[in-house]
Amino acid sequence: MIENLLLSLESLRANKMRSFLTMLGIIIGISSVIAVIAVGNAMTASVNNQFAEFGINNVSLGIQMRADESGSFDMAVTKTPKDSDRISSEQMETMRQRFPEIDKLSLSEDAGRGKAKIGRKYSNVSISGVNPDYAKVNKVKMVLGRYISDADVRSARSVIVVSDRTAEALYGSNASAIGQNISIYTDKAIKQFAIVGIYKYTQSAMMGAAVSDRDLETSGYVPVTSAKKDSPYKNYTSLTVVPKPGTELNDFTNRISAYLNQLYERNKDWEAYAYNMKSELESTNSMMKTLSMAIAAIAGIALIVGGIGVMNIMLVSVTERTHEIGVRKALGAKDAHIRLQFVAEAVALSATGGVIGIVLGVALGMVGANIVGAPFELSIYVVLGTVLFSMFIGVFFGYYPANKAARLNPIDALRYE
Amino acid sequence: MIQMRDVFKRYFADTPNEITVLNGIDLSIGSGEFVAIVGQSGSGKSTLMNIIGALDQPTSGEYELGGTPIQELKRDELAEIRNRKIGFVFQSFNLIPRSSALKNVELPMIYAGVKASERARRARQLLEMMEMEERMNHFPSELSGGQKQRVAIARALANDPDILLADEPTGALDSKTGNLVMEIFLRIHREEQKTILFITHSTELAELCPRVVTLKDGQIVSDKAGTNAGGKLHD
Numbered sequence: 065m066i067e068n069l070l071l072s073l074e075s076l077r078a079n080k081m082r083s084f085l086t087m088l089g090i091i092i093g094i095s096s097v098i099a100v101i102a103v104g105n106a107m108t109a110s111v112n113n114q115f116a117e118f119g120i121n122n123v124s125l126g127i128q129m130r131a132d133e134s135g136s137f138d139m140a141v142t143k144t145p146k147d148s149d150r151i152s153s154e155q156m157e158t159m160r161q162r163f164p165e166i167d168k169l170s171l172s173e174d175a176g177r178g179k180a181k182i183g184r185k186y187s188n189v190s191i192s193g194v195n196p197d198y199a200k201v202n203k204v205k206m207v208l209g210r211y212i213s214d215a216d217v218r219s220a221r222s223v224i225v226v227s228d229r230t231a232e233a234l235y236g237s238n239a240s241a242i243g244q245n246i247s248i249y250t251d252k253a254i255k256q257f258a259i260v261g262i263y264k265y266t267q268s269a270m271m272g273a274a275v276s277d278r279d280l281e282t283s284g285y286v287p288v289t290s291a292k293k294d295s296p297y298k299n300y301t302s303l304t305v306v307p308k309p310g311t312e313l314n315d316f317t318n319r320i321s322a323y324l325n326q327l328y329e330r331n332k333d334w335e336a337y338a339y340n341m342k343s344e345l346e347s348t349n350s351m352m353k354t355l356s357m358a359i360a361a362i363a364g365i366a367l368i369v370g371g372i373g374v375m376n377i378m379l380v381s382v383t384e385r386t387h388e389i390g391v392r393k394a395l396g397a398k399d400a401h402i403r404l405q406f407v408a409e410a411v412a413l414s415a416t417g418g419v420i421g422i423v424l425g426v427a428l429g430m431v432g433a434n435i436v437g438a439p440f441e442l443s444i445y446v447v448l449g450t451v452l453f454s455m456f457i458g459v460f461f462g463y464y465p466a467n468k469a470a471r472l473n474p475i476d477a478l479r480y481e
Numbered sequence: 482m483i484q485m486r487d488v489f490k491r492y493f494a495d496t497p498n499e500i501t502v503l504n505g506i507d508l509s510i511g512s513g514e515f516v517a518i519v520g521q522s523g524s525g526k527s528t529l530m531n532i533i534g535a536l537d538q539p540t541s542g543e544y545e546l547g548g549t550p551i552q553e554l555k556r557d558e559l560a561e562i563r564n565r566k567i568g569f570v571f572q573s574f575n576l577i578p579r580s581s582a583l584k585n586v587e588l589p590m591i592y593a594g595v596k597a598s599e600r601a602r603r604a605r606q607l608l609e610m611m612e613m614e615e616r617m618n619h620f621p622s623e624l625s626g627g628q629k630q631r632v633a634i635a636r637a638l639a640n641d642p643d644i645l646l647a648d649e650p651t652g653a654l655d656s657k658t659g660n661l662v663m664e665i666f667l668r669i670h671r672e673e674q675k676t677i678l679f680i681t682h683s684t685e686l687a688e689l690c691p692r693v694v695t696l697k698d699g700q701i702v703s704d705k706a707g708t709n710a711g712g713k714l715h716d
């Protein structure tokens with residue numbers, strides 16, 4: 065068997081150009097399969113990461129302008145919801161009691177952006193009014209001090225949690241930043257907070273490193289109540305809830321949407337919404353799967369074409385070597401010996417093509433993954449499976465020519481010129 | 482060893498183009514005989530030898546090899562006979578071009594399932610016997626005609642067959658080299674008591690053989706002892 069394979073590699077080498085051209089179909093097929101799988105994996109991983117960043121178990125709640133009878137919005141007038149149109153803290157509390165499966169409820173209120181300055185040192189900060197659950201829902205990682213607490217929210221304290229980047233830029237280190245009073249210059253005012261904690265800044269997967277490190281804007285978290293101090297509204301337009309693990313997300317979303325809309329039944333201009341990303345994630349994933357499968361099918365056709373190329377060249381080879389087959393039979397080769405020899409040659413051809421295809425496919429996949437912006441990942445099983453599959457192509461498409469060679473009549477083969 | 486009764490070989494049988502290549506051959510060759518087969522071109526010598534070597538089948542008639550009726554065997558059984566019982570030597574050498582001399586000699590042993598180390602040992606020994614040990618790893622294209630034929634003889638002897646069938650083994654060689662090859666056959670006959678059938682167009686070589694069978698139009702027209710049997714070759 066090994067003897068046969070070595071012998072067949074020999075005959076491949078004897079016909080380099082021809083072997084290469086024959087392998088080309090297999091190379092193209094295999095490399096595109098590998099590249100498609102790798103890029104598909106990378107794409108799925110990158111999309112899933114983006115969804116995970118948003119939180120696939122999060123349910124966003126809020127209010128939106130009510131669609132008119134025809135189902136469209138009146139684009140001409142953009143209205144700002146009155147405080148009475150907004151969701152109040154009391155309503156949230158009632159909702160929490162009605163829905164015990166709510167695990168976390170996160171609030172976030174934009175409170176403007178500005179520059180925190182000390183002398184010539186500065187750092188761009190966007191101020192977010194938050195509650196304690198916000199950190200859990202958005203996976204804020206603390207490195208020093210504490211996060212915004214219930215007490216901070218209740219008393220509307222002027223405290224802030226800044227990023228390690230801001231701490232570094234202004235005070236040189238995390239430790240020296242704690243307890244400092246920070247002044248943030250916004251368009252309208254200078255806001256003053258005491259730094260109580262520092263969190264680790266992690267770059268969002270969605271935005272590249274577009275801004276320079278120095279001008280990077282990071283969030284500064286303050287109690288949602290202190291953010292509200294300067295705002296004419298004390299109620300909320302949006303919030304995020306996370307149900308307890310094991311809750312059926314879509315059902316929960318529908319029930320909470322129905323509940324909220326009940327509260328807005330008599331509001332002519334505003335209604336409530338609730339949505340989650342789960343169905344979007346699922347449809348994106350299934351779309352990507354379909355796309356990968358379509359490309360894989362095309363690659364599969366390339367493989368079949370490659371296999372037919374192998375079969376073709378093997379038929380030529382059998383004809384060319386008819387006399388040699390006759391000699392081998394005169395020396396006592398059984399049909400099985402001849403069959404094995406030619407199948408081995410076809411396998412050597414397609415497997416060599418397969419290996420070259422894998423190398424090429426991995427290279428293409430790496431380039432592709434780089435473009436998609438996700439890490440290149442390829443399981444060893446895919447590689448092994450591909451090698452086995454290309455060998456199978458050799459067996460499948462090599463069998464017919466090999467059998468033709470094996471069934472030759474010894475004397476006819478020997479007399480063949 | 483070889484028993485043929487009323488053997489016919491026809492091509493295009495039952496058509497207007499029918500040709501009878503072997504026309505009722507009765508032939509009996511005993512173990513250890515050295516038989517030259519002579520006759521005009523097209524008289525059916527090669528056809529007869531191919532049937533004897535189980536490469537071809539007669540159209541009718543009976544043929545037994547070592548007591549086994551050949552017609553009744555299956556393809557694989559015929560292959561086995563060719564592998565173990567017969568050693569072929571051809572006019573055009575028929576070495577496998579991409580294999581070295583050593584690998585060529587090993588080939589019948591590969592088909593016989595001999596294990597690699599034993600195979601290599603025996604192949605080397607046979608090539609030494611043919612005084613070809615220095616050319617062991619050369620490819621056929623790097624060998625002279627006489628050297629190729631010596632490799633081919635070593636290959637024919639690989640599985641220690643009972644019968645050597647040589648179809649004009651000297652036909653492609655000059656007379657001096659041809660004589661050398663003939664001497665090898667005589668030596669093998671003398672030392673190993675193999676049954677040898679030897680097709681030749683050379684009367685001189687034929688007459689050296691103990692028995693000479695002459696074919697004409699597919700029939701045996703003469704079967705007698707060589708006039709110079711046991712004699713010497715002159716260069």
Ligand SMILES: Nc1ncnc2c1ncn2[C@@H]1O[C@H](COP(=O)(O)OP(=O)(O)OP(=O)(O)O)[C@@H](O)[C@H]1O
Pocket residue numbers: 492502520521522523524525526527528529
């Ligand atoms: N496959 C075949 N189909 C038709 N005719 C054939 C076939 N094989 C052999 N013959 C015919 O059989 C006859 C005998 O051929 P064979 O090869 O046995 O002659 P030979 O005695 O060996 O001649 P030579 O000395 O030239 O080798 C020839 O006339 C040849 O044309």
Ligand SMILES: [Mg+2]
Pocket residue numbers: 526527528648
């Ligand atoms: Mg002949």
